[in-house]
Amino acid sequence: MLTKIAPKPLRWQRAQSSPLTRQIDVFTAAGQFMFYLWADRLFQNNSPYTRSVRAEWLLKTLLNLGPTFIKIGQALSTRADILPLEYVNELQKLQDKVPEFNAEEAIALIESELGKEIYALYRDFDHFPIAAASLGQVHKARLHTGEDVVVKVQRPGLQKLFDLDVKAIYKIMRFCQRYLPWTRKYNLDALYNEFFTILYQEIDYIQEGKNAERFANNFRGYPGIMVPKVYWRYTSKKVLTVEYLPGIKVDDRQSLEAKGIDLKRLNQLGISCYLKQLLQDGFFQADPHPGNMAVNADGSLIFYDFGMMAEVKSLAKEQMIRTFFGVLRKDSDEVLETLILMGLIEPVPDMMPVRRMVAFLLEKFTEKPIDFQAFNEIKDELYLMFEQQPFRLPGQMMFILKALTTLDGIARTLDPQYNPVACAKPFVKSLTTVSQKERGNLVGELAKQARNYVRFKLQQPSRAEVLIRHLEKRIEDGELQVRVRTIESDRALKRINMAVKTLIYACLTGFVFLSGAVLLIGGYQGGAIAAFSLSALGSWFLVQSLFNLWTREKLDRLTEK
Known part of the structure; x- marks a missing residue:
């Protein structure tokens, strides 16, 4: 008789002896990866085969380090415009191929949390999980009342592991601040606090259920958005039972096209949905990777995971509204001013390179895909910005940028000719019809900006006038004069x-x-x-x-x- 051999547990799944052990694991992995990259660059060994080997090693290392680092890998897996293809292909396996844990452990935790035997709670319970994620896994089940549900069960020992990671990453942060002076200009303390605050919220499934209901209320009556219903009777801090809503993975372009889904409309729906979350509701899903979203047969967008949610502060929301409409109008001065107010750009003695780059991006890429060869036009400005390092990442903006870049990566996967401005038009159109009763301060600001944008498009100057103004601007900025500095x-x-x-x-x-x-x-x-x-x-x-x-x-x- 053959006996199925259980897979060898990953390093993070074994008992941790002390915080020192965890710190050694993290420092060793980081040091080894940096050494590999340094050696490859030194010996110019950057072939696709070498990148594939390094990517496989990184995937195994992140899996061995556990949930905190899997989360980092998941965010990077959607950035094909930043990472080599070999890394993207490997890191995508983190989205829905994280190793599952034993079903007996899951059942024991459910029974312990809900206080009843598994079949007293559910009529049917599938022992094989339909998905395994970094923080837990999901089993399909059926209630005694006949509804199909999914049961999300937290990984055993997760709280203890997070406590160890907090200490390990804190040590790394302090090491960087002490021995790598260039890291001090990045607000690492704020990033660290923001990251772990939300990460600890993710392992509280009662809070996740409340987040799901708040999100559903925000999109009540909004076409094309689906949110699973929470069954509170079968939910605790470590167990979450929600409605079963199957769908096609949001970045599975081939399957979506086979079902006749309009990918351009899907991108419009996703972009408009996130603009509403950020600019109107101030409450958004901070981890929109492909494992957390799916598409229904009718083209509706299904949201699954509400553990990593974040709120936008009123001041930041107001500045983002101004930035958004400044981008639509291609107003580089407005965009630069709001980016400075949000703390994303630090004023430097010579702002001309930054100003030129912002104007260049608005002119070239708001209505068409990014062409990296076009950056040769501003290579001197890029060089000066490399010297000055004016860009910053405030703690409160970290998850906003993470969500936007992840969503942008998904949109470009679905449609290589993806146009952000075109995708945002349905959202802008919806704002112009906001009634007087519905207007609060920020919603009123949104409607005002939307109407100003429509007015701007109607009164837009001719191409000749634009060229003359552009020439005048370049003369004023001194771009057509001989530079004094060599x-x-x-x-x-x-x-x-x-x-x-x-x-x-x-x-x-x-x-x-x-x-x-x-x-x-x-x-x-x-x-x-x-x-x-x-x-x-x-x-x-x-x-x-x-x-x-x-x-x-x-x-x-x-x-x-």
Whole structure:
């Protein structure tokens, strides 16, 4: 008789002995991955095969590190415009192929939480989960009243694991702030607090049920949005029972087309839905990856997971409204001002490169897909921004940007010719018909901005007038004058400075190494070990300096093309 062998548990699923063990796991994984990337870049080993090997290693490592890091991988899996294809293909497996845990453990937890035997609660209960996620898994069941439901069960020991991750990541954050000065300009404390606040909310299924009902109320009467009903009698802090609503995975383009779903309309529905969440409701799903959304046979969008929800503060919402309509009007000054007020851009002495880049993006890509080759037109501005680093990520904006970039990745998967402005038009149109009674302060601001946008489109100047104004603007900004500052000279001086620093590191490292060799020959082993240790440290700084010099030269050559 054959016996089914249980899969070997992942490292995070085993008993953790101490926070130190977890910290070692996290530091080791991060250090190993950075070393791989550094070595591949140093030896120019960047073939598709190498990337596939690294991506497979990263997938296994994230799975071994557990839920916190799986969440990070899930967010990255939709960014085909940022990561190489090999990484995207591997990380997509995190969306719905996270290893399941034993059904007996799930049943034991349900019975413990709800206080009854499994078949006293449900008429039928499928022992095989229909999906496994980073924080739990889902089983199909049927109530004694006949309704089909899904039962979401939390992974055993999740609270303890989160407590360990809080400490491990806090240590990494403190290490970065102490030894990597360039990380201090990013508000890591706010990001850390915001991330773990929402992550702890995700493991409270009672709160998730309340979130689902609030979300459903916000979209009551809104066509094309479906939210599963919560069955509170069969719900606790670690068990959630909701209505069974099957659908096609939202990024499965082939299946959607086979069912005759209009992908452009689906993108419009998704974009308009999120604009309503962000700009109107101020309450949005912060984790819209493909495993959390599906499409019904009639083209309706189904939302499944309401654990990671976030609220938009009133001030941020008002600024986002201004930014949104500034983008529609291609008003670079308005967009830049609101981005500064939201803390996404820090004012720097020379704002011209940032201003030009914002205007360039609004002009080129609000009505057509991004073409990265077009960035050659502003390569000098990109170089200066690389030097100044004016961009920031405030804690309250982290999940807004994460949700928007994830949604943008899904939209581009469904339609490579995806147009954000066109997709937003149904939302704008709905705002222009808001009645006087429905208007609060922010809704009134939305309606006002929408009407101003319609008025702007009707009064839009001719192309000749636009070209003349653009020419005047360039003359005012000094873009048609000879620049006083010679950028090429600045670059050359910086390269010389870095080369001198590299030469000093090489000389010191070589001198200390030779001293160690002399001490070793003379029988002074203690001194030799100390010298070799210093030489190893010097080698690290030397390699780092060489890499920085190489990066600088590559960047300079790129901008000179």
